[in-house]
Amino acid sequence: MKFGVVQFPGSNCDYDCYYALKNILKAPVEMIWHKEKEHNLKGYDCIVLPGGFSYGDYLRVGAIARYSPIMTAVIDFALKGGLVLGICNGFQVLTEAKLLPGALIRNECLHFICRQQTIRVENIDTPFTKLYHKEQVLKIPIAHGEGCYYADEETISELENHHQVLFRYCDARGEITREANPNGSLSNIAGICNRERNIVGLMPHPERAMEECLASLDGRLLFESIVIQLK
Amino acid sequence: MWLVKIKVRLKKGVLDAQGKTTQQALLALGFHQVKEVRIGKLIELKLDGESREEVEKEVRDMSQKLLANPVIEDFDYEIEAREE
Secondary structure: OOEEEEEEEEEEOOOHHHHHHHHOOOOOOOOOOEOOOOOOOOOOOOEEEEEHHHHHHHHOOOOOOHHHOHHHHHHHHOOOOOOEEEEOHHHHHHHOOOOOOEEEEOOOOOOOEEEEEEEEEEOOOOOOOOOOOOOOOOEEEEEOOOOOEEOOHHHHHHHHOOOOEEEEEEOOOOOOOOOOOOOOOOOHHEEEEOOOEEEEOOOOHHHHHEHHHHEEEEOHHHHHHHHHHHH | OOOEEEEEEEOOOOOHHHHHHHHHHHHOOOOOOOOOOOOOOOEEEEOOOOOOOHHHHHHHHHHHHHHOOOEEEEEEEEEOOOOO
8 A cells, every 4th residue: 555645846735744644644655746747656546636836826726737747647547546635735736637526716705714624524435534424523724725616506416416525614513604614615615526436625634633733633534544445 | 920818707606706805995995886896817828820710729729728717717819910
């Protein structure tokens, strides 16, 4: 079992993911530089697209990274059923690459929001969420300026019908309310998966909720779910 | 040489938080006649091409692939012939 963390120019949560996987989960993990055009990702079981500001968020968030050399291999890996996790900017890259539906646009409030957030686990039948229990409320930090999830009505109902919404912003009691929605995301969506359930994108940062000193351990089960899936 | 101006706008129905905030600022400045503000992007390109048709095909292709995201944005463009 091996994880790969892709580094784009402007990624800044790459080492957070690397540290979380290597030091906390004790899982084999390697960094993959985005320019490795010939890389076929052979030997990897899960690819993480980390948070950050790839290519300075120029043009649109994730738009340039989506055509980065490594992405040909990532798309191929994902379409063959490999596990792909996009966190924050990684989620934005996955939507730009059309591996996940919808788009992430400017937060409704226009602020960059960096704080602890409560989210509710909506679906546990994925390799990424299997160790959580349904409707479990998690404390996971968010840090984004463009996290407002948007898709047309038809796409939203498809996501709901196929149980592809994995996380929603909620209040401390687990209620899905407008007040608990930090960025204006439709249906309070914080994270989704594809229909085949091997590609996940979420705006919150589970890799920053892995140790007591970070005030939450709630991100651990996401990575542990993947490890158990791959064992 | 051709000069192409591509306008990229958020689709109707997609929340334009920047536009909304700018509208509020205009209203606060006393421009009460402002009913809506939508903010987009203007992308100017200079490119080579044998004919207007060829340039148009390229521009549509690059807009759909990269310059605009069809999930949230519409685009249109103007093409002008320029002296070298």
